[in-house]
Amino acid sequence: MHIGKIYKRNSIILFLFYISIFSCKNIEYSPNQIFDRNSYRDINANNLKKLGTGSQDDTVRFVVTGDTQEWYDETVKFYKTVNSIPGVDFVIVAGDVTEFGTLKEMQWLAEKLANLNVPYVSVIGNHDLTSRGRDAFIRMYGELNYSFVYGGVKFICHDTNSREYQFNGNVPDIPWLKKELQHEDGVSSYVAISHVPPISPDFDQKLVKDYAAIFDETPGFLTSFHGHTHNFEEFKLGSSPTPYVITSAVGKREFLLVEIINNKLSFEQISF
Amino acid sequence: MLFFLGTATSSAQKLKFLIPDAAIGQYAGSIGYFSIGAGYEIFKNKKGYLDFNYGYVPASKGGELHVATVKLAYKPFEIKLSDWGKLYPFNPGFFLSYTFHEDLAFRFHSDEYPRGYYYWSPALRPHLSVSNEIELSMAKIWKEELGIKRVGIYTEFNTNDFYLANYFQNVSSLSLSDVFQLGIGIRLKF
Numbered sequence: 001m002h003i004g005k006i007y008k009r010n011s012i013i014l015f016l017f018y019i020s021i022f023s024c025k026n027i028e029y030s031p032n033q034i035f036d037r038n039s040y041r042d043i044n045a046n047n048l049k050k051l052g053t054g055s056q057d058d059t060v061r062f063v064v065t066g067d068t069q070e071w072y073d074e075t076v077k078f079y080k081t082v083n084s085i086p087g088v089d090f091v092i093v094a095g096d097v098t099e100f101g102t103l104k105e106m107q108w109l110a111e112k113l114a115n116l117n118v119p120y121v122s123v124i125g126n127h128d129l130t131s132r133g134r135d136a137f138i139r140m141y142g143e144l145n146y147s148f149v150y151g152g153v154k155f156i157c158h159d160t161n162s163r164e165y166q167f168n169g170n171v172p173d174i175p176w177l178k179k180e181l182q183h184e185d186g187v188s189s190y191v192a193i194s195h196v197p198p199i200s201p202d203f204d205q206k207l208v209k210d211y212a213a214i215f216d217e218t219p220g221f222l223t224s225f226h227g228h229t230h231n232f233e234e235f236k237l238g239s240s241p242t243p244y245v246i247t248s249a250v251g252k253r254e255f256l257l258v259e260i261i262n263n264k265l266s267f268e269q270i271s272f
Numbered sequence: 273m274l275f276f277l278g279t280a281t282s283s284a285q286k287l288k289f290l291i292p293d294a295a296i297g298q299y300a301g302s303i304g305y306f307s308i309g310a311g312y313e314i315f316k317n318k319k320g321y322l323d324f325n326y327g328y329v330p331a332s333k334g335g336e337l338h339v340a341t342v343k344l345a346y347k348p349f350e351i352k353l354s355d356w357g358k359l360y361p362f363n364p365g366f367f368l369s370y371t372f373h374e375d376l377a378f379r380f381h382s383d384e385y386p387r388g389y390y391y392w393s394p395a396l397r398p399h400l401s402v403s404n405e406i407e408l409s410m411a412k413i414w415k416e417e418l419g420i421k422r423v424g425i426y427t428e429f430n431t432n433d434f435y436l437a438n439y440f441q442n443v444s445s446l447s448l449s450d451v452f453q454l455g456i457g458i459r460l461k462f
Contacts, residue, residue: 028453029305030327031397031432032371033334072442100392100434103334108438108450131394132375135335166384 031102034136039103040110044142047119051090054151060260061087064193064267066094066227067249068109069127074250075112081272083117085257089150090118092157094227094247095125095195101133106140121148123157125195125227126202129164145173147180153222153260154187156180160194160226162204172203174210181218189220189263197226197246198237208237215242222265225256232256232269294424294459296323301428301455302399303327303341303369305334311459321345321365336373343367345403356412360424365401367430392433400436403428405459424459 025038035041054060063082068075082088093113098105106128113120124144128137138144144159158172165171172194181190196202198211215221223243230249236242245267248254258267294311298304304327314320327339345365353359376395405426410418431439435451 026429026449026452026454027300028302029300029329029334030302030337030339030369030371031434032337032373032376033329035334070438070441072438072445076445099438101394102434104435104450105438108446112445130380130390132335132373134375163384 028104031104032132033103034132035103035139039107040140042142043110043140044121044146047090047121048148051119051148051150053149054089057089057151058261059087060151060153061089062258063088063091063255064094064225064245064247064258065091065250065255066123066195066247067096067125067230067251068093069096069099069249069251071249071251072108072112074253075109076115077253077272078250078255079113079116081270082255083115085270088118088257091116091120092155092193092225093120093122094193094225095123095161096127096227097122097125097137098128098133101128101130101136103132103136103140106133106136110140121157123193123195124159124161126161126164129161145176149184149187151260152186152188154180154184154190156190156192158192158194160196160198160203162196162207163202167204167206169204169206172207172211174207174214177211177214181214181221183219187220189222189260189265190218191222191260191265192224194224194226196228197224197233197235197244199235199244200228202228212237212240212242216240220263222260222263223258225258292462294461296325296457296459298325298327298428298455298457300453301457302397302430302432302453303367303455304337304339305329307339307341309341311461313461319347319350321347321363323367327369338372339369340372341367341369343401345401347405353406356409358407358409360403360405360407363403363405365403365428367399367401369397369399371395371397397432397434399430399432401428401430407461419462420460422461424461426457426459428455428457429453430455 097109122141147156160172162171198208226246232248233246235244247256253272256267292310293313296309296311298307307325307327309323309325312322314322323343325341329337345363347360347363351359378395380390403426405424407424429452431451439446439451
């Protein structure tokens, strides 16, 4: 056979091959678009609906993780590990679901986390606020400050990424937190979850005192969970009684398994 | 007067290289819902493409964006399909896109972030691409000159620094089809 003919045929096969591995899913208008035809919507609200109120659940058991960023391989191992633990009610991802704040990264992560056997919610991280990430996150997950009650525990998920707002004094939103931590029937304890911990220079240092005071003054406030530093840490602010706990990062292959029984919180560090 | 006309003609000839060799329309491909552009055939062998595109994403297709793109590509292989058509099966390229939006600065402000806090540009994106093109010779099809000598229909796959960084760190959980994005376009060649 003539060499040119082989070359021509192979080129056409190659051509057909690389057209065939792509589909409509690969139609992208811009890396900066905030949604597309296939992107997830309102994950937090939909998953909270699945979770329910847990009114019959006297053992609230949940996973706190965060900073998935560029660690999709590890995220796969993460959901497999969580799926193998019995009795987990839900998972909270404490921010930085992307490295670059793009829709594609959010979508990739949501596709992986869709394999969790239990519902999950995400909280916004500083990386997710870069580029068009804020709008993409709001559409895919929902509000940046939100709360839910499960098994008599109120979970306060909020934005503490002050640096991304040029330390404008509104992040974290102190009045919103005050309102959310007011006494409520059917709620016996409170847990806060946010990305940047108050000991970080990325947290608005002008607000630390007020922030800590709200938690300290709330009867039944258990713990404030954070991400961001990628290192497990447990600390208190000065003489304040509130415990703060930083979950490790998915990239470090560690997460926290938290349990609340009779208004007492305990947790375990799990490696995977 | 004659002198003036003479210089005008010669400078017009000098500027002739500015006249594009092609008009381009492209759907998707990460540089707009739709983009239009001017293309040049470059290098002595005319196998290089240099394109300038303006793209637009309407609010309903992912949030309103304006995108300016400069593309460079090369067509190393050429397969004659018949006397009216050619296939360029594998054309590697590189392009830069700049997206205009208030959330997208050229770089992160140095007085808002410590040095090296975020290391990338939000607005300027480098892309790698590979395209294929079927080129129809209009003279053979239309049997007459209509100003457009050849029409190229192409599909282009591209990725960018963000997606590649993610891909190389996650080769088992991300695939090439996750990180490469598709665009379809037409080149009207004068």
